[in-house]
Amino acid sequence: MPRPRILRYLSGLVGPAEAEDLTQLVFLKVSAALSDFRGDASLGTWIYRIARNAALDWRRSVSRAADVQGQLADVEQTETLAAADTRAPDEALMQRDMRQCLGGIVQQLPESYREVLTLRDVDGLSNADVADALGLSLAAVKVRLHRARGRLRRTIVDRCQISRDGRRGLTCERKPPS
Numbered sequence: 001m002p003r004p005r006i007l008r009y010l011s012g013l014v015g016p017a018e019a020e021d022l023t024q025l026v027f028l029k030v031s032a033a034l035s036d037f038r039g040d041a042s043l044g045t046w047i048y049r050i051a052r053n054a055a056l057d058w059r060r061s062v063s064r065a066a067d068v069q070g071q072l073a074d075v076e077q078t079e080t081l082a083a084a085d086t087r088a089p090d091e092a093l094m095q096r097d098m099r100q101c102l103g104g105i106v107q108q109l110p111e112s113y114r115e116v117l118t119l120r121d122v123d124g125l126s127n128a129d130v131a132d133a134l135g136l137s138l139a140a141v142k143v144r145l146h147r148a149r150g151r152l153r154r155t156i157v158d159r160c161q162i163s164r165d166g167r168r169g170l171t172c173e174r175k176p177p178s
Contacts (some may be wrong), residue, residue, distance in 0.1 A: 003027065005123050006051050012106070012118045013055040022058055026051045041132040048119065048133035091103050103172060113148035120145055 010019035029050050119130045132139045161173045
């Protein structure tokens, strides 16, 4: 299981500031428990389940102040990524704005929708693997995924003006509040 996928998954659950530490913790737990792996699910879904449990444990133990610090770190990370971008400055700025806009919308989804959406559409797991990773039935995954995509679509239509840039990429401009 590639480390960046777990890091990205955890970033969606706890924010990028804590995701790095939790990713290390997850792989320490995986290493320690590998001999106990029974093979009931794939190794990847087993690791995602460990990651999810680590995130839930962390969220139970963290104060509100730490959550605010994680949000500030997210803004800093986005600015760092944009600064390292090799595209034209205006194109990099549009892409950064797009990531921030869509990332903010995804972060506002209920956690149950955000988890399924991230595992399926970002990390590319099959519905069955998402079900194994989250301890859900396949039907529940399909329902949550359908609802998450629908809510995401409606929110994007309500809040954003999506258009194509000159290079066939997408740009996002926030609509003025109505």
